[in-house]
Amino acid sequence: MSDHWYDIQNIDKIDSPALVxxxxxxxxxxxxxxxxxxxxxxxxxxxxxxxxxxVCKLMQQAGIRQFKCATIAEAEMLAEIDAADVLxxxxxxxxxxxxxxxxxxxxxxxxxxxxxxxxxTANILSGxxxxxxxxxxxxxxxxxxxxxxxxxxxxxxxxxRNIRSLPGIKVIxxxxxxxxxxxxxxxxxxxxxxxxxxxxxxxxxxxxAITEQTMQVVIGGxxxxxxxxxxxxxIQYSPGTFVFWDWTYKTIVPDEPFEFAALVIxxxxxxxxxxxxxxxxxxxxxxxxxxxxxxHFLNAPEAKPISQSEEHxxxxxxxxxxxKVGDVWYGVPVHICPxxxxxxxxxxxxxxxxxxxxxxxxxxxxITI
Numbered sequence: 001m002s003d004h005w006y007d008i009q010n011i012d013k014i015d016s017p018a019l020v021x022x023x024x025x026x027x028x029x030x031x032x033x034x035x036x037x038x039x040x041x042x043x044x045x046x047x048x049x050x051x052x053x054x055v056c057k058l059m060q061q062a063g064i065r066q067f068k069c070a071t072i073a074e075a076e077m078l079a080e081i082d083a084a085d086v087l088x089x090x091x092x093x094x095x096x097x098x099x100x101x102x103x104x105x106x107x108x109x110x111x112x113x114x115x116x117x118x119x120x121t122a123n124i125l126s127g128x129x130x131x132x133x134x135x136x137x138x139x140x141x142x143x144x145x146x147x148x149x150x151x152x153x154x155x156x157x158x159x160x161r162n163i164r165s166l167p168g169i170k171v172i173x174x175x176x177x178x179x180x181x182x183x184x185x186x187x188x189x190x191x192x193x194x195x196x197x198x199x200x201x202x203x204x205x206x207x208x209a210i211t212e213q214t215m216q217v218v219i220g221g222x223x224x225x226x227x228x229x230x231x232x233x234x235i236q237y238s239p240g241t242f243v244f245w246d247w248t249y250k251t252i253v254p255d256e257p258f259e260f261a262a263l264v265i266x267x268x269x270x271x272x273x274x275x276x277x278x279x280x281x282x283x284x285x286x287x288x289x290x291x292x293x294x295x296h297f298l299n300a301p302e303a304k305p306i307s308q309s310e311e312h313x314x315x316x317x318x319x320x321x322x323x324k325v326g327d328v329w330y331g332v333p334v335h336i337c338p339x340x341x342x343x344x345x346x347x348x349x350x351x352x353x354x355x356x357x358x359x360x361x362x363x364x365x366x367i368t369i
Contacts, residue, residue: 003352004298004299004330005022005025006022006260006263006298006299006330006349007330007352008020008265008328008349008352008353008354009352009353010353010354011265011328011354013354014265014347014354016265016266016267016280016281016328017264017265017266017280017281017282017285017286018264018265018343018347019262019263019264019339019340019342019343019345019346019347019360020262020263020264020265020346020347020348020349020354021052021055021244021261021262021346021347021348021349021358022261022262022263022349022350023058023261023348023349023350024350025259025260025261026055026058026243026244026261026262027058027062028259028261029242029243029244029245029258029259029261030058030059030062030064030242030243031062032242032257032258033045033239033242033258034062034063034064036225036226036229036257037225037229037237038229038232039063040062040063040064040065041063041065042229042232042235042236042237043064043066043236043237043238043239044066044067044068044085044087044218044236044237044238045059045064045067045068045238045239045240045242045243046067046068046069046070046089046221046238046239046240047067047068047069047074047077047078047240047362048069048070048071048074048240048337049240049241049243049244049336049337049340050240050243050244050340051074051077051340051341051360051361051362051363052340052346052358052359052360052361052362053077053080053081053358053359053361054358055243055358056077056078056081056083057081059243060081060083065083065084065085066083066084066085066086066087066236067083067085067086067087068086068087068089068218068238068240069086069087069088069089069362070088070089070090071090071362071365072088072096072099072100072103072365072366072369073361073362073364073365073366073367073369074362075088075100075103075112076103076107076362076367076368076369077361077362077367078110079103079106079107079110079112080367082109082110083110084109084110084111085110085111085113086110086111086112086113087112087113087114087115087139087175087218088100088112088113088114088115089114089115089141089175089177089218089238090114090115091114091115091116091117091121091141091149092114092121092125093121093124097124097125097128098128099369100112100114100136101128101129101132101134102369103369104129104134104136105132105134106369111137112136112137113136113137113138113139113172113173114136114138114139115138115139115140115141115149115150115175116138116139116140116141116163117140117141117142117143117149117150117151117159118151118159119159119162119163122138122159122162122163122166122169123163123166125138125168125169126163126166126167126168126169127168128168129168129169130167130168131168134168135167135168135169135170136168136169136170137169137170137171137172137173138169138170138171138172139171139172139173139174139175139216139218140156140159140160140171140173140174140175141175141176142156142174142175142176142199142200142203144176144178144196144197144199144200145178145180145181145192145196146177146178146179146180147180148177148179150175150176150177153199153200153202153203154199156174156203157203157206157207160207160210161210164211171215172215172216173215173216173217173218174200174203174204174215174216174217174218175217175218175219176196176197176200176217176218176219177219177220177221177238178192178193178196178219178220178221178224179221179223179224181193181196181223181224181227182223182224182252182253183252184252184253184254186227186255189223189224189227189253190227193220193224193227193228194227197219197228197231200217200219203215204217214233214234215234216234216236217231217234217235217236218236218237218238219235219236219237219238220237220238220239221238221239221240221241222239222240222241222242222249222253222256222258223249223252223253223256225237225238225239226255226256240337241336241337242256242258243261244260244261244262244336244340245258245259245260245261245262245336246260246332246333246334246335246336246337246339247295247296247332247333247334248290248334248335250332260332262336262340262346263298263330263331263332263333264281264285264286264295264330264331264333264339265328265329265330265331266279266280266281266285266313266328266329266331267279267280267326267327267328267329268323268324268325268326268327268329269312269325270325271323271324271325272314274319274320274321275316275317275318275319275321276306276314276315276316276317277303277314277315277317277321277323278312278313278314278315279312279313279314279315279329280311280312280313281295281308281312281313281331282308282309282310282311282312282313283308283309283310284310284311284342285311285339285342286313286331286333286339286342287333287334287335287336287337287338287339287342288308289335289338290334290335292305292306292307292308293305293334294308294333294334294335295313295331295332295333295334296331296332296334297329297330297331297332298330298331298332299328299329299330300315300317300323300329302317302318303315303316303317303329304316304317340360340363341360341363342363343360343363344359344360344363345357345358345359345360346358346360
C-alpha cells in the first residue's frame with residue numbers, strides 16, 4: 001500500500017461505505033482556526049458539521065469554551081460534555097421552546113442562549129421562562145444578505161425596544177450569519193463582509209446609546225470568518241466546516257489553510273466494462289443535494305461519477321482500467337456536513353490504522369430531551 005496520508009492499513013476491518021475521521025488532522029484544523037481568530041475566546045464553533053462529542057472535546061482541550069448549534073440534540077450533546085456556553089442558532093418555535101426550557105432546567109451549569117427575530121417568539125419565550133422563574137439569554141438574529149432568517153438591521157432596533165424589558169428573557173447579543181459570502185476573490189469577500197458588518201455595527205452602537213450595554217456579536221461561517229478577524233470588540237466567529245473541511249470550501253476559498261480531516265470510503269462492487277465501474281456509495285452514503293460529482297476520490301482523481309441511486313454510484317474511468325472488484329477508494333465529499341449526518345458512527349484513523357469509532361450522536365433529532 002502507498003503511504004498517502006489517508007491510507008488505512010487495516011482497511012479490511014472497515015465495511016463500506018463508511019465515514020472515517022483523522023483526529024490528528026482535526027486537531028491541526030482547530031489549532032489553525034484558533035491562530036486565525038487570535039485566541040480560543042474569539043471562537044464559537046458551530047457543531048452542526050461534526051455532531052460528535054469527541055470532536056467537541058478536542059475543541060475544549062484546545063481552550064474553546066463557547067459553541068453554536070442548530071438542534072436541541074446538538075445542544076444536549078454539548079451540555080453532556082460540560083460545555084460552558086451554548087448558543088442555539090435556530091429560533092425555537094412549537095415544542096422546541098419547551099425542549100429548550102427542559103435543557104436549561106436539566107443542565108444548569110451550561111449557559112444556553114437562542115436567537116429570535118420577532119416579537120411573537122420573544123413573547124412566547126418570555127412567558128415560558130418567566131413562568132418557571134428562569135431568564136433565557138437571547139441574541140437578535142439579523143439578516144445581512146443570507147435571506148434565510150433574521151430581521152433586517154434597520155428594523156431590529158424597534159424589535160429591541162419592544163422586547164428589552166420583557167421578563168424571562170435578556171437580550172445580550174446580535175447574531176449574523178453571512179453564509180452567502182463565498183467569493184474566491186479575497187478582496188471581494190472582504191468588501192462584502194465589511195458591507196454586511198457595517199449594518200451590525202450600526203445597530204450595536206444604537207443599542208449601546210440607549211442602554212450603555214455592549215452587545216456580543218456572533219458572526220461568520222467558514223468562508224467568511226477570516227474576514228472578520230480584524231474585528232476584536234466583543235466579536236465571536238462561528239465557523240463549523242473547518243474541523244473536517246470539504247471539496248467545496250477547499251476549492252472556493254483556497255486561501256484558508258484547513259485540510260481534509262474526514263473522508264468516506266467506498267469499494268468497487270462491480271466492473272461494468274473497461275471504462276465503467278460501480279461503487280457502494282449511494283445517496284444514503286454521501287450528501288446528495290448537489291449535482292454530480294458529489295464526491296472526489298483522492299486515489300482515483302480521474303474517476304467521474306455519472307449516475308447515483310440509493311446504494312450505488314456509477315463512475316467512468318480511463319479505458320483499460322486496472323481497477324477491480326474489492327478495491328477501496330477514498331472520497332472527499334463536496335459537502336461534508338450533511339454527509340456526516342448520514343452515519344451512526346465514524347471510524348477513527350490514527351497512524352494509518354483504524355483504532356476505534358466515535359458515535360455521531362447528534363445526527364439524531366433527539367437524545368433524551
